Amino acid sequence: MTTTHEAPISTDAVDSLVSPIPEGARQITSSDVVAAAQGLRDLGAVLRVTESEGLKAELEQAPDDETMIINMGPQHPSTHGVLRLMLELRGETVVRCKPIIGYLHTGMERTGEELTYLQGPTNVTRMDYAAPLFTELAFSLTVEKLLEIEVPDRAVWIRMLMTEMNRISSHLLFMATNGMDLGAVSMMLYGWREREEALRFLQEVTGLRMNHNYIRPGGVAADLPDGWRDSVLRLLDMLPERLAQYDTLLNQQPIWRNRLQGIGVITAEECLALGVTGPLLRSTGYDWDLRRDMPYLAFDEVEFEVIVGAYGDCYDRYAIRLAEIHESMKIVRQCLEKMPKGDYRIQDKKVTPPPRARIDESMEALIHHFKIFTEGFKVPEGEAYVSIESPRGELGCYIVSDGSSKPYRMHVRAPSFVNLQTLPHLMQGGLLADGVAIISSVDPILGEVDR
Amino acid sequence: MADEAAEAGGEETVDEREIAPETLFGMLLTRSLDQLVIHPSRDEYPGLLKTLHDDGYHSVIDLTGVDYLTHPGRSGVPASVTTERFEVVVSMINHRERSRLRMRIQIPESDPVLASAWDLYPGTEAMERETFDMFGISFDGHPDLTRILMPEDWIGHPLRKDYDIGRIPVQFKGAPENR
Numbered sequence: 341m342t343t344t345h346e347a348p349i350s351t352d353a354v355d356s357l358v359s360p361i362p363e364g365a366r367q368i369t370s371s372d373v374v375a376a377a378q379g380l381r382d383l384g385a386v387l388r389v390t391e392s393e394g395l396k397a398e399l400e401q402a403p404d405d406e407t408m409i410i411n412m413g414p415q416h417p418s419t420h421g422v423l424r425l426m427l428e429l430r431g432e433t434v435v436r437c438k439p440i441i442g443y444l445h446t447g448m449e450r451t452g453e454e455l456t457y458l459q460g461p462t463n464v465t466r467m468d469y470a471a472p473l474f475t476e477l478a479f480s481l482t483v484e485k486l487l488e489i490e491v492p493d494r495a496v497w498i499r500m501l502m503t504e505m506n507r508i509s510s511h512l513l514f515m516a517t518n519g520m521d522l523g524a525v526s527m528m529l530y531g532w533r534e535r536e537e538a539l540r541f542l543q544e545v546t547g548l549r550m551n552h553n554y555i556r557p558g559g560v561a562a563d564l565p566d567g568w569r570d571s572v573l574r575l576l577d578m579l580p581e582r583l584a585q586y587d588t589l590l591n592q593q594p595i596w597r598n599r600l601q602g603i604g605v606i607t608a609e610e611c612l613a614l615g616v617t618g619p620l621l622r623s624t625g626y627d628w629d630l631r632r633d634m635p636y637l638a639f640d641e642v643e644f645e646v647i648v649g650a651y652g653d654c655y656d657r658y659a660i661r662l663a664e665i666h667e668s669m670k671i672v673r674q675c676l677e678k679m680p681k682g683d684y685r686i687q688d689k690k691v692t693p694p695p696r697a698r699i700d701e702s703m704e705a706l707i708h709h710f711k712i713f714t715e716g717f718k719v720p721e722g723e724a725y726v727s728i729e730s731p732r733g734e735l736g737c738y739i740v741s742d743g744s745s746k747p748y749r750m751h752v753r754a755p756s757f758v759n760l761q762t763l764p765h766l767m768q769g770g771l772l773a774d775g776v777a778i779i780s781s782v783d784p785i786l787g788e789v790d791r
Numbered sequence: 792m793a794d795e796a797a798e799a800g801g802e803e804t805v806d807e808r809e810i811a812p813e814t815l816f817g818m819l820l821t822r823s824l825d826q827l828v829i830h831p832s833r834d835e836y837p838g839l840l841k842t843l844h845d846d847g848y849h850s851v852i853d854l855t856g857v858d859y860l861t862h863p864g865r866s867g868v869p870a871s872v873t874t875e876r877f878e879v880v881v882s883m884i885n886h887r888e889r890s891r892l893r894m895r896i897q898i899p900e901s902d903p904v905l906a907s908a909w910d911l912y913p914g915t916e917a918m919e920r921e922t923f924d925m926f927g928i929s930f931d932g933h934p935d936l937t938r939i940l941m942p943e944d945w946i947g948h949p950l951r952k953d954y955d956i957g958r959i960p961v962q963f964k965g966a967p968e969n970r
Contacts, residue, residue, distance in 0.1 A: 374844070380913045388935045391943050442940040449925075450950055485824055612849040612886070615914030633889055721866045724824050725853070725882055725893060736853055738880065742862040749950075753853040753882070761917050790940060 376609030385768035387428050387438035394426045394438070407435050414443045418521050418776040421786030425763070425775070432772050437764040441757075444790035452750035456716030457483050460747070462553045464737075467752060468788040469550055471510040473503050473542075474730040475752065475788075476555040478737040481636065482726040483557040486719050486741050489691065493638075494682040495559035500637050501572075501675040502545065502554065503728075504668040508579070509538035510731040511661045511668075514783050515586060518658055521780040522599050527589060534582050541571050558692050559685025572676060576669055583665060591659070600655035604766040604778040607652060614765075615758045618733025619660045620782060624652035630729035642674045654781040661731075661783075691717050716745035725753075732756050732783060752791060756784040815892075816842050819869045828893045830872050836896055837906045843883060844911050848892060851908060853882040854918035856898075856926040860952040868895065876900040877928055881908070898928055907932035925950035 387394070387409075394409055413424035422443035428436040452463050464479045465472040477499060484491065491499075516531025539549045545564055546552035554561050590596045606616075608624040621628055629646040631639040647663040649656030685692050693712045694705040721743040727736035733755030740749040759782055766778045813820040816839060818829040831839045857878045859865050868874055877898035884891050898905055907930035908915045919930040920939040927948040930936060938945060947954050 374911070377911060377913050381910075386916075386935070390937055442938075442942070445940040447949055447956075450956060488824070613913050615850045615852060615912065615918075617852075628886060633886075634891075722823055723867060723880075724826060725891075727852070734852060736882070738853065738855060738882070740857055740865075742865075748862055749857045751853075751855045753855075757917060757921075758914060761914060 376607065377613040380610055380613060380765060383765060383768060385436055385764040387426055387436040387764070389426070389438070391426070391440055412775075414440075418779060420517065420779065420784055423760075423779070423784065423786055423789070425779075427767075427772070427775070429772065434767045434770055434772060434775060437767045437775075439760050439763050441760065441786070441789050444786050446790070448791045449750055449752065453747055456745045457557055457719055457747065458712065458716050460750070461556050462551075464750075464752060465551045465553055466787060467754065467791055468730065468732070468735070468756070468785050470513050470785050471506050471731050472551050473506040473555055474728060474735050475737075476553065477503055478726060478728050478730075478735050478752070479739075479750075480555050480557045481728065482724050482737040482739045483719060485724040485726050486722055486739060487557070487691065488720075489558070489686055489688060491559050491686050492683040493680045494563075495684050495686070496637050497675055497679050498560050498564060498684060499555055500639070500642075501564075501672060501679070502542070502560075504671045504675070505538055505541055505572075505575075507668045507731050508665050508672075509535050509542065511665050512538060514661050514731075518780045518783075519590070521776050522596070524590065524596065527586070530582070530586065530589075534579065537575055537578065541568075541575055544568065544571055556685075558688065559683070561685075563684040569676060572672060576673060579665070579669060583662065586662065591662075597655065599774075599777055600658060600781075601653055602651070603654045603770065603774045604781060605651065605653045606762060606766060610765065611652075611762075614761050616733070616762055618730070618755055618759065619657050619664070620733065620759055620762065622647060623649035623656035623660055625650050630727060630734060634727075636726070636728055639671075641678070642671050644668075644670050654777050657781040657783075664731075718743060718745050719747075727753065730755055732785065732788075733759060752788075754788040754791060756782075756786075756788045757791075760784050760789055816846075819872065821867055821869060823867045823893075826891065826893060828867060828895055830869060830895055830897075832872075833896060833898065833905060836894070837908075839894070840908055840911050843892070847885045847887050848883040849886060850884050851881060851912040851915050851918070852884045852891075853880075854908070854915050854922060855880050856922045856928055856950070858926060858950065858952045868897075872897065877903055877926060879905055879922065879928060903928045904931055906930070909933055924948065927951065 407428050407430045409426060409428050411424060411426055414422040424440040426438040426440055427434055448463055448467060452460060455463055460479050461476040464475040467475045512531050512535040516528045516535065519527025519531060542552065543549050545568065546554040606624060608626040611621045611624055611626065625648050627646055627648050632646050644667045647660045647667060649660055693709045698705040699709055719741045721741055723740045725736055725738040727734050734753065735755055736753035738751040738753065739747045742748040762782060763779065767775045815827065815829055818831045818835065818839060821828050821830065857880060858876065859878060860876055863874060865874065875897040877900065879896045879898055881894040882891065896905060905928060907919055909919065909932060917939060919933050920936060922928050923930060923936050924938045924940050925948055937943065941949065
């Protein structure tokens with residue numbers, strides 16, 4: 341990634357983590373990370389008062405020379421949904437902060453225990469509503485791991501194509517909301533305009549703009565429709581020009597750069613200690629992307645770059661996402677070339693219902709179809725955790741099966757939930773107005789945070 | 792006598808080699824579908840975290856709980872480990888060796904407490920709060936162990952298997968009558 345910051349790049353600390361270093365040097369890295377954990381603890385950025393105490397403190401009048409506790413949200417346009425921030429302010433400076441979540445909690449992990457494995461994707465797809473295909477994919481991969489089945493090649497490549505399209509739409513949404521939060525309202529309209537084009541393609545294939553329920557255990561729900569290549573190519577031809585417009589509009593604009601550069605800085609060590617993944621971790625210069633480092637699907641067969649930043653600030657996080665759209669387009673283009681022919685779902689009678697035509701002529705097929713959709717298929721006893729790289733970081737799914745047709749326990753490791761923990765550290769000592777830029781750059785999706 | 796003893800001894804060593812449990816960092820190691828799982832006890836857990844941290848496992852990726860109330864005979868736990876009602880499952884990642892490791896720690900129902908990993912891994916803060924909220928498992932040493940997803944004054948822990956989730960009867964009030 342090429343950023344044009346004026347300050348010299350100091351990546352010594354980062355290099356020691358990224359480049360392979362000889363045995364023995366490991367201890368040094370280790371203690372650095374320990375120091376980061378210690379530092380985070382000593383920072384005292386997190387406001388540790390309960391919600392009710394915070395509300396009481398807010399209602400009481402504070403003398404002029406003291407700090408003041410105010411609540412931002414849960415109904416605030418800049419908090420991306422129903423996120424509430426309890427802020428301790430001295431003047432306009434944030435002293436401490438505590439994100440309060442749970443306003444969108446609907447017990448989806450519990451619901452997941454009541455639904456069969458075939459119904460599961462309908463539930464999990466509603467978690468990360470900006471990138472629904474990723475949760476479906478994580479869930480399906482975990483179930484397939486427990487079943488010990490391999491999906492056909494075409495299904496793998498369709499999944500890759502669709503998730504990368506979804507990554508593009510998700511990052512475009514980020515471009516839009518990031519612009520909106522910082523007052524670049526035209527950017528909001530442009531971002532949504534392009535996202536709509538990407539969603540149109542998803543709708544063409546899955547039937548829905550979001551909550552697709554398209555990726556299911558055993559493959560995908562339907563084959564790609566006629567003319568899908570033209571739709572993809574139209575999008576791929578249109579996007580570069582539009583992204584260049586974003587570049588002209590924002591990247592070189594002094595107001596934009598002043599609002600983002602050097603705001604909300606975090607180091608790689610702090611990110612690791614906090615378990616942070618995704619663009620947030622990469623913005624610090626830490627070269628880590630599950631698609632390349634722990635490949636799933638067929639990501640080891642495509643060429644793409646992992647985009648890293650250098651400063652770990654809001655501008656890097658914005659620039660990384662913009663560049664990742666280009667990388668995703670690269671992958672989509674390779675999917676177009678390499679898309680194999682064949683089945684779009686596994687031909688294992690246990691998992692896949694019989695085709696529609698068979699139901700009309702065969703009694704057994706009808707019974708089988710009925711059984712799969714009412715009772716579901718049984719999954720062998722065991723437990724597995726499978727993770728993928730969602731637009732927001734590592735998205736994992738942990739399923740415990742007791743041998744029945746419903747998960748005994750279904751847990752989703754949501755990247756936004758973990759990444760949200762950086763907010764107090766990013767915001768401490770900054771201005772309240774910068775807080776808006778910081779929330780936006782973390783890009784939390786509250787449906788995924790609260791589940 | 793001597794022969795018998797020798798025989799018995801010989802058999803024992805053979806048995807031992809056959810069933811010698813695999814270990815990692817001195818903990819029992821099992822494989823669940825090619826994924827490494829270790830089974831520390833509650834007391835070994837804090838020390839193990841330290842060892843893992845020094846070994847390059849710099850991130851706790853996930854921490855969650857499982858309630859085995861209605862499925863006590865779970866799979867994947869070595870015979871020598873006493874199973875309890877709750878399990879805390881911790882997933883860790885070693886970025887340099889690109890490896891993952893999962894811990895399953897047995898937590899008894901009578902005393903659902905585990906040492907907090909917050910000291911070494913501040914990122915577990917929200918995850919431990921969530922596990923506390925959903926399962927009622929306390930984390931010793933956690934700075935702010937309050938409910939995170941449920942309302943502050945909520946009673947009960949929703950992901951426990953004996954928590955009544957309740958049902959709303961389906962009513963077809965506005966359905967047109969048969970003609």
